[in-house]
Amino acid sequence: MTDVFVSSSAPDTGTRRRIGPAGIVFASVWAIVAVGIVLYILRNWNPDLFSRYGLPYLEGLWVTVTLVLASFACGAVVSLPVALARMADTRFVRVPAFVFVYFFRGSPLIAQIFLVYYGFGEFRAFFETIGLWWFFREAWFCALFSLALNSAAYQAEILRGAIESVPKGQWEGGRSLGLSRTVIFFKVVLPQAMIVALRPYANEIILMIKASAIVAIITVYDLFGITRQAYSRTFDIQTYVWAAVLYLVLVEVLRRLTNLAEARLTRHLKR
Template structure:
């Protein structure tokens, strides 16, 4: 074990954390904005909308994120003339845009299913009570359904946040220098992958630990029944894609 390399590499890897956080934050934000209409389409009584939503979720969840990222970053070059005509080539030739697009589309599919499950878990009695006092569908969704659904979906969404932090490591395959990208650069110079990836793994672990604690505190605040439970909430363990 080369402790000198660990000592020298840690600051370099730590300096790349903001890039990882920015990549994950923007992707989660855009992905959430996309996930809501997809979830509503999946819940729609319209066969067309439901089918389109199901098709999108099925395709994204059934293919690896790395393949999706490669298709967007490398595959977009096949349509350069069309993209230039539309004025979009400047975006698609940028690695950051392609990474955020791939991560956003991926997390949107998973988040839409989390939201859909949360909406379906809303007690029917509360919906009927709101309708009985003349509440409109839009107001019902905004004041009753959506808040309850998000509270129910919070543990699963917390896992999605942690998965997204780990998924950003794939962005290093398309030249983005985040934590894993810096780790690869150091390894190419030192030929010592064990020490470098050990530090990188600890950094990802630390970030996800902080997320798990924040989600747990939010769960306790919005759900009094969970305040007397153990130290770690149900969002502490992230599922694997």
């Protein structure tokens, strides 16, 4: 009976994937770009500019990281009930979840941020009555609210697809052991689904990191907000090069952490 929850589709670890011509060309192009960026920075290095804006850049980077992580975490909490509602048999439950996902995935993120930041201000009296105006009067919280809902829509679809990819036999095996649906879902199905969803989740965070630059428009001094401020005062294009490098570092760190997490979670499939 212990074999019920073991996946039968273990990857073939005996073969190595070879890099084709397209992969070599792609890697070569990125290597040339990286060398060009490094040479540009070394050639146009401005110590005064670095000493003036180095610390603000790090502060902006911290704002970006905290905003993205907080938004992703809040979106993950919202995405679970939305994903379950999307798979519900009852149309009354399924349709509102579909509308939520359709709206936030189908409309531009910048429009959603403006709707929250500027639109909710029209209902200030209402939010003051219920004690929430302190939240929606701050640009950072408006950005957090908008990014969290947008991410929740994407995460809900990722989670729904991952859950539906788990074989039905896992449910049947759990019921044969006398487990409740709740225990089967959280102890058997969801852990397997999270392994499938790991890569899409990482892609979602990467997209959020790049999309978070939009919040600079509503006066959130994240990494891109500090970059705009630095350029408006110096008119030095190097300020944008620094921002691009820091964004690339963030993405690369996330990629490597994803590889480590995937290797850790799937180590039982490589035995």
